[in-house]
Amino acid sequence: MASVHAIPSIEERFEFTSGAKRNLLIGGAIGLALIIIGAFLLANGSGHEAAHGAEHAAAAGADHGATAAQHEAGAAGGHGGSSWMTxxxxxxxxNAVYFTGISVIGMFFMSYNYLAQAGWSVVFKRIPEALPSFLPVTGAVMLITFFLGGHDLFHWTHEELYDAxxxxFDAIINGKKGFLNTPFFLIRLVLYFVGWYFLWTVLRKASLEEDQIGGLTNYDKSVKYGTAFLVFFAVTSSTSAWDFVMSIETHWFSTMFGWYTLASWHVTGLAVITLMVVTLRERGYLKAVNHxxxxxxxxxxxxxxIFWTYVWFAQFLLIYYANLPEEIIHYKERFSGYGGIYRAPFFINLILNFFFPFLVLMTRDSKRTHSILKLACWSIIVGHYFDFYNNIMPGTVGANAGFGPVEFGFILVFACAFIWFVSAQLxxxxLIPRNHPMLEESLHHDIA
Structure with missing residues (x-):
C-alpha cells in the first residue's frame, strides 16, 4: 500500500489482455442476443401493447385535462403497431445520452483541475483522460438514431404541428420552431460532439507529449484548452440537455433542467472515475494512489x-409550489400516469442517488474503504440510469415502457463497448503521467 513516505515506482502500464477483450466480446454478444430476443417478444406482443398504450395515454389526458397532456401522451403511446420499435x-x-454524459465528464474533470492548477489528482489523471474516447461512438449512434427513429422519439418533428x-396544429410547439427544427437540431448535435472531442484530442496529445519531453509548454497548453472547454461546456451542457432530453416532452420545460442534467452527468462520471481507480488499485495498478x-x-x-439532490428538489419544489398545469404534468405522469409504471423508478432514483450514498459516505473512514466506495459508486451509476430512464421513457414510449431483455441487452452492449474503448485508451x-509538473505534489498528497 502506498504512503506519503514510501513512493512506489511511477512506471506502470495497463495491460488490456486478450482475456479481457474476449470477456467484453462475450458480454456484448449476450447483450445483442437479449436485444434480439426482446425485440422479437415486443414485436409479437405489439398489438396488445399498443392498445394498452393508447388506453393509458387517453386516461392520462383525461386526468390532466390539458392540451399539453394529450399531445405528449399521444406522442408517447399513440404509434400503434410501431410502439415496440419506438x-x-x-x-x-x-443509453447514448447516459454514456455521453459519463464520457464528457472525464474531460470536464480534467479541465477544472487544470484551471484550478490542482495537483492532487495527477496520479490517476489518465483515467478521466481516457473516458472521452467513447464520444465518437455515442455521437454516431445518436445521429443515426435521430435519422432513423427521431420521428418516433421527438414529437416536434411532426410537420402537421406547424401547419395552421x-x-x-400546435401553437405552443409552433412557437418553438426557431430552435426546435431538424436542420438546426442536427447542426447542434454535430457541434456538441465535434467540439467536445476536438478539445479532448488537444489535451490528450499534450498529455502524451508531456510524458516524452517534460517542461511546462504542454502543461500551459492544457490549461488554456481546458479553460476553453469549460467555457464551451458551460453553454453546451445546458443546450445539449434541452435537445437530448427536455425536447422530448415539447410542451414542458424547466429553466433548471440544464443544471439538473449536468449534475446528474457529473456525479455519475465521478462515480465511474472513483470505481475505476479502486478497481485498478485492487488489481495491482496505481500503487501511488493513497488513502x-x-x-x-x-x-x-x-x-x-448532495448537489444533484439539491437541484432535483429545487426544481420539484418550485413546480409543486406554483402548481401550474403545464408544469406539473411532468411529475403527474411519473407519479400516477400510465398506470403508475414510473412510480417505482422515480423513488428508486432518489434512494440510490441520495439516501444510500449519503448514509454510507458520511464518515471519514468510509471514503478510504474500497468496498464502501464501490457500493456507493455502483449505487450512483445504477441510480442515475434510472434518472435518465425516468426523464426519457414517459415522453417516448409512455405506457409501453418496462424492464425486459431489450433494456438489459442495450445496457450490456453499451457498457462493454464503453469499457473496451476506455481500456484501449488506458x-x-x-498510467501515471511521468513529467507532469505537479506529479510530486500528487505523490505526497496527504490530508490526514
Missing amino acids: RIWANIWL SNEG SHLQDLGKFVFAFS AKAN
Whole structure:
C-alpha cells in the first residue's frame, strides 16, 4: 500500500489482455442476443401493447385535462403497431445520452483541475483522460438514431404541428420552431460532439507529449484548452440537455433542467472515475494512489450526490409550489400516469442517488474503504440510469415502457463497448503521467 513516505515506482502500464477483450466480446454478444430476443417478444406482443398504450395515454389526458397532456401522451403511446420499435429507439437514445454524459465528464474533470492548477489528482489523471474516447461512438449512434427513429422519439418533428390549416396544429410547439427544427437540431448535435472531442484530442496529445519531453509548454497548453472547454461546456451542457432530453416532452420545460442534467452527468462520471481507480488499485495498478486520494474522490462523490439532490428538489419544489398545469404534468405522469409504471423508478432514483450514498459516505473512514466506495459508486451509476430512464421513457414510449431483455441487452452492449474503448485508451500510455509538473505534489498528497 502506498504512503506519503514510501513512493512506489511511477512506471506502470495497463495491460488490456486478450482475456479481457474476449470477456467484453462475450458480454456484448449476450447483450445483442437479449436485444434480439426482446425485440422479437415486443414485436409479437405489439398489438396488445399498443392498445394498452393508447388506453393509458387517453386516461392520462383525461386526468390532466390539458392540451399539453394529450399531445405528449399521444406522442408517447399513440404509434400503434410501431410502439415496440419506438421502445427500441428509446433505449438506444437513453443509453447514448447516459454514456455521453459519463464520457464528457472525464474531460470536464480534467479541465477544472487544470484551471484550478490542482495537483492532487495527477496520479490517476489518465483515467478521466481516457473516458472521452467513447464520444465518437455515442455521437454516431445518436445521429443515426435521430435519422432513423427521431420521428418516433421527438414529437416536434411532426410537420402537421406547424401547419395552421391542419387539425393537428400546435401553437405552443409552433412557437418553438426557431430552435426546435431538424436542420438546426442536427447542426447542434454535430457541434456538441465535434467540439467536445476536438478539445479532448488537444489535451490528450499534450498529455502524451508531456510524458516524452517534460517542461511546462504542454502543461500551459492544457490549461488554456481546458479553460476553453469549460467555457464551451458551460453553454453546451445546458443546450445539449434541452435537445437530448427536455425536447422530448415539447410542451414542458424547466429553466433548471440544464443544471439538473449536468449534475446528474457529473456525479455519475465521478462515480465511474472513483470505481475505476479502486478497481485498478485492487488489481495491482496505481500503487501511488493513497488513502488521501481515495478520501478526496469519496468527498467529490458525496458532495455532488448532495448537489444533484439539491437541484432535483429545487426544481420539484418550485413546480409543486406554483402548481401550474403545464408544469406539473411532468411529475403527474411519473407519479400516477400510465398506470403508475414510473412510480417505482422515480423513488428508486432518489434512494440510490441520495439516501444510500449519503448514509454510507458520511464518515471519514468510509471514503478510504474500497468496498464502501464501490457500493456507493455502483449505487450512483445504477441510480442515475434510472434518472435518465425516468426523464426519457414517459415522453417516448409512455405506457409501453418496462424492464425486459431489450433494456438489459442495450445496457450490456453499451457498457462493454464503453469499457473496451476506455481500456484501449488506458493501454496507450503510462498510467501515471511521468513529467507532469505537479506529479510530486500528487505523490505526497496527504490530508490526514
